[in-house]
Amino acid sequence: MKYNLLFLMADQFAYDAFGYMSSFMQTPNLDRLASGAICFSNCYTNSPLCMPARASLATGLYPEELKTMDNYAAGLTPASQTWMQRIRDAGYETAVFGKVHLHKFSPDLRDLAWQVQSYGYQIVDELPGPRTYATKRSSYYDYLKERGLLECYREDMHRRYQEGHVYDSHPTPLPTKDYADVYIADRALEYLEKVPCDKPWFSTVSFGGPHDPWDTPAEYVERYRDLKPPAPLEAPHTVAAERPRGVYDELLNGKYDPGLTEDLHNMTDTDIQALRRSYYGHVTLIDEQIGRIFDCLERRNMLDNTIIVFTADHGEENGDYGLLFKQTFFETSVRVPMLISLPGKTAQAVDTPVELMDLGPTLCELLGTPVEYGHARSLIPLMKGSNSAKRYIVSQIFGETMLLSRGYKAVFNQREEIYLLFDMLHDPQETENLAGSESTADMEKMLQEDLRAWRLELNANGGDCLASKTC
Numbered sequence: 001m002k003y004n005l006l007f008l009m010a011d012q013f014a015y016d017a018f019g020y021m022s023s024f025m026q027t028p029n030l031d032r033l034a035s036g037a038i039c040f041s042n043c044y045t046n047s048p049l050c051m052p053a054r055a056s057l058a059t060g061l062y063p064e065e066l067k068t069m070d071n072y073a074a075g076l077t078p079a080s081q082t083w084m085q086r087i088r089d090a091g092y093e094t095a096v097f098g099k100v101h102l103h104k105f106s107p108d109l110r111d112l113a114w115q116v117q118s119y120g121y122q123i124v125d126e127l128p129g130p131r132t133y134a135t136k137r138s139s140y141y142d143y144l145k146e147r148g149l150l151e152c153y154r155e156d157m158h159r160r161y162q163e164g165h166v167y168d169s170h171p172t173p174l175p176t177k178d179y180a181d182v183y184i185a186d187r188a189l190e191y192l193e194k195v196p197c198d199k200p201w202f203s204t205v206s207f208g209g210p211h212d213p214w215d216t217p218a219e220y221v222e223r224y225r226d227l228k229p230p231a232p233l234e235a236p237h238t239v240a241a242e243r244p245r246g247v248y249d250e251l252l253n254g255k256y257d258p259g260l261t262e263d264l265h266n267m268t269d270t271d272i273q274a275l276r277r278s279y280y281g282h283v284t285l286i287d288e289q290i291g292r293i294f295d296c297l298e299r300r301n302m303l304d305n306t307i308i309v310f311t312a313d314h315g316e317e318n319g320d321y322g323l324l325f326k327q328t329f330f331e332t333s334v335r336v337p338m339l340i341s342l343p344g345k346t347a348q349a350v351d352t353p354v355e356l357m358d359l360g361p362t363l364c365e366l367l368g369t370p371v372e373y374g375h376a377r378s379l380i381p382l383m384k385g386s387n388s389a390k391r392y393i394v395s396q397i398f399g400e401t402m403l404l405s406r407g408y409k410a411v412f413n414q415r416e417e418i419y420l421l422f423d424m425l426h427d428p429q430e431t432e433n434l435a436g437s438e439s440t441a442d443m444e445k446m447l448q449e450d451l452r453a454w455r456l457e458l459n460a461n462g463g464d465c466l467a468s469k470t471c
Contacts, residue, residue, distance in 0.1 A: 002200040003343065003367060004306040005087065006293070009204065010286055011050065011099055011129065012211040012326060013312035015043070015335040017283045024227055026284045029291035033310060034339050035347055038383055042353040043338040044404065045314045047397050048326040050129065051075050051101050053313040056357045058082045058102055058119060060374025062458070063396040070398060075103030076119065081373060083360030084120030087202050090369040095123035095191055098184040098206035108137035121204070125187050130208045130215075131157060133180055140183055149174055160213050165263050167324060169274040171218040179217055181207045181282075185289035192296050200367075205293065210282035210316065212325065214274075220281030229276035232319035233332070236422070236433040243436030246413035247398050248328050248420060264322060272319035279318055307366055308341040311359060321430075329402040329411045329420065330430055334395050340383075342366070350382050352389045353404055375458065392454045403451055410435075410447040418444050 019025045020034055046056035051071045052063040059082055063069050066076070076082075080102075088094045102119060105128045106112045113124045128136040134144065134154035144150040152173045160168045172179060188205040195201050210216075235252075254261040290310075297303045315333045317323040326333040336356060340363075357376040364371045365378045372378075381388050393404035399414040404424070411420035421435040421444065434440045 001305065002091075004200055004302060005092070005202040005363060005367060006297070006306050006308045007202070007204040007363075008290060008293075008308065008310045009098075009206040010210065010310075010312045011206070011208055012314060012316040013283070013286075013337060014279075014315045014318070014332060015312075015337050017210075017280070018337070022230075024224075024229075025280060026223060027287040029287045029294060030310060030339075032294075033290075033308060033341055036345070037308075037310075037339040037341040038345070038348045038350060040338040040340075040350045040352075040354050040379070042351055043311070043336050043356060044334055044353060044393050044395055044402075045312075045336050045356045046395050048314040048328060048333040048395060049397050050099075050313055051103075052397060053356065054101050057313070057359065058084065060357050060360060060372075060376030062375065062394060064401075065374075065458070069396060073104075075101075076115075077103075078115050078118040080119060082119050083364050083371065083373060083376075084202075084204075086120075086364050086369050086371050087367060088120045088122065090367065092200045092202045092367075093123075093195065094121045094202045096121040096204040096206065097125045097188040097191070098127050098204075099129060099208045100124075100126045100206065101129065105132060105136050110138065123191065127180065127184065127208060130180060130211050130213060131161065133157075133208075139187070140180060143183060144174075144178070147178060149178055156215065157213070160215070165266065165271075166212065166260065167214065167263060167267055167271050167275050169214040169221075169271070169278040171221060171278075172215040174217070176217040176219060176285075179285070181209045181286055181289055184208070185292055188293060189296055192293065192300075197300065197302070202367075207286050207289070209286055210279050212316075214278035214282075216278045216281040216285065220285045221278050222281075223284060224277040224280045227277060227280070229273050229280070232272055232317075233321055233429055234431065235322045236420075236430050238433045238435075240434075240436030240438075243433070244413055244415070244417035244419040246411065246417075246419040247400055248411075251328070252322065260324070264324065267319065267324075275324075276318050279316065304343050306343065307363070308339075309359070309363065310337060310339040311356065312336045313356075327397060329395060329397075329400075329409070331428070334402065340366075348383065350379075352382055352387075353393045354379055354382070355390065355393055358390075392450060392457075394454060401451065403447060403454065405447060405450045406443070408443060408447060410444070410451075412451060416448075416451065418447060421447075 019027045047053040116124045314326045320332045361378040395402040401412045407425040409422045422430045
C-alpha cells in the first residue's frame with residue numbers, strides 16, 4: 001500500500017509562527033501536526049524570495065545555477081527536471097492548488113497550465129501572489145469578478161501600494177468566505193472530497209498568505225486585539241565601520257528600493273504592532289483552512305495513510321532589523337518551518353541545519369521512489385539519527401550568497417566580500433555584525449575558502465550540466 005502525500009505550503013510564513021513556539025499564536029491545527037511530526041528546527045530556504053526559493057526546491061539547484069536570483073528571471077522551463085515528476089511517474093495522481101510561481105506569471109495563468117503540468121502536476125489550479133490577484137487572470141480572478149468583488153480588491157491594492165504605505169494594515173474589503181486563502185482551501189477540498197481511495201495521490205495546497213499585504217479579515221485581526229506583539233529585533237550593531245557593503249545596506253539607505261526605504265523610515269512602533277496583529281491573524285486563518293483539510297481526510301479515513309508536510313518558501317521580517325518583507329539573510333527572512341508527519345511515527349526534533357531543497361528527495365524516498373537530483377539530498381539519514389549533514393548551508397538572492405559554516409553565518413556581496421558575519425552559536429539573534437573586525441579576520445579567511453570549496457563541489461557534482469537542462 002502506497003502512502004498519499006499532502007504538501008502544505010505557505011508564502012512568507014515565519015519559522016516560529018506557531019503556538020507551540022510562540023505561545024501567543026493561535027495555530028491549534030499546525031500545533032497538532034507538529035505534536036506528531038518530525039520538526040526540522042533549522043531549515044533554511046535556498047533563497048529568501050518567492051520564485052528562486054520555489055525553483056530551487058523543485059529542482060535541487062541553487063539560484064545562480066538556475067539564473068534565477070530574483071522574481072524577474074524566466075524561472076523554470078518545460079524541460080526542467082523536478083521531484084514532482086518522479087512522484088507522478090510512480091503512479092500518483094498529482095494536483096496543485098494555489099501559488100506555484102516557478103516561472104514568470106503570464107497575463108492569464110491558465111495559458112501556462114501546460115507548463116506547470118510539465119513539472120509533474122496533472123491537475124492545476126494556479127493563483128498568482130496576493131498583490132496580483134486582481135491583475136493576473138486565474139480562476140480566482142474570475143471568481144472575484146463574478147461576485148462583483150474584483151474592482152474593490154483592485155482599488156484596495158492600488159491604495160496600499162501606489163497611494164499609501166506598504167505597511168497599511170487595514171482589513172480586506174472582501175468577505176472572509178471570498179478571501180484568497182479560503183478560496184484555495186475550498187478548491188483543494190473539492191478535490192480531496194472526491195479523490196479515489198484506491199489510487200495514491202499527491203496534492204500540493206499552496207497558500208498565498210501570510211504574504212503581504214497586511215489585509216487580514218477583521219474577524220481574525222480581532223482575535224489579537226488585546227495582544228501587545230513582541231518588540232521587533234533591533235538592527236545589528238556593526239563592529240567595523242569600514243566593513244564592505246551590500247544589499248542590506250542599500251535597502252536602508254534608499255539605493256536599492258527608494259519607495260520601500262521611505263516607508264521603513266516612516267514606520268512607527270504603532271504601525272509595526274498593527275501589521276504584526278494582522279500577520280498573526282492571517283496565520284490563524286490559514287491554520288483554520290488546514291484544519292478543514294485535516295477534517296476532510298479524517299472523514300474519509302485517509303489520515304492514517306497520508307504523509308503530511310508543512311513548509312514555506314521564506315519568512316517575513318515584520319519590522320525586525322528595521323525591515324519589512326524578506327529578501328535578506330537574517331533569520332526571520334531566510335529560516336523556514338519544515339514539518340513532516342509520517343503515519344504511525346512519533347514526534348522527533350532535528351536541530352541539524354538543512355536546506356529547503358532537501359525536502360524533495362526526502363519525500364520521494366518516503367514514497368518508495370528514492371532519487372537524487374541536483375544538490376538536494378534526502379534527510380532520512382538525519383531522521384534515523386545519523387550525524388551526516390551537508391557541510392555548507394547556502395542561500396542566494398540578488399547576486400549575493402549566504403554561507404552557514406563553522407557555526408557562523410557569512411553573507412557575501414556581489415563582489416564576494418563578507419559584509420555580514422554572525423556567530424550563530426553565541427549570537428543567534430544576530431545582534432552584532434562581526435564583518436571586517438580584527439577579531440574575526442582568520443575566520444573570514446576560512447569562510448572565503450569554504451565558499452570556494454562549495455563552488456568546486458557544485459561543479460564536481462554536475463551543477464552546470466543540470467542547470468543547462470533547466471534554464
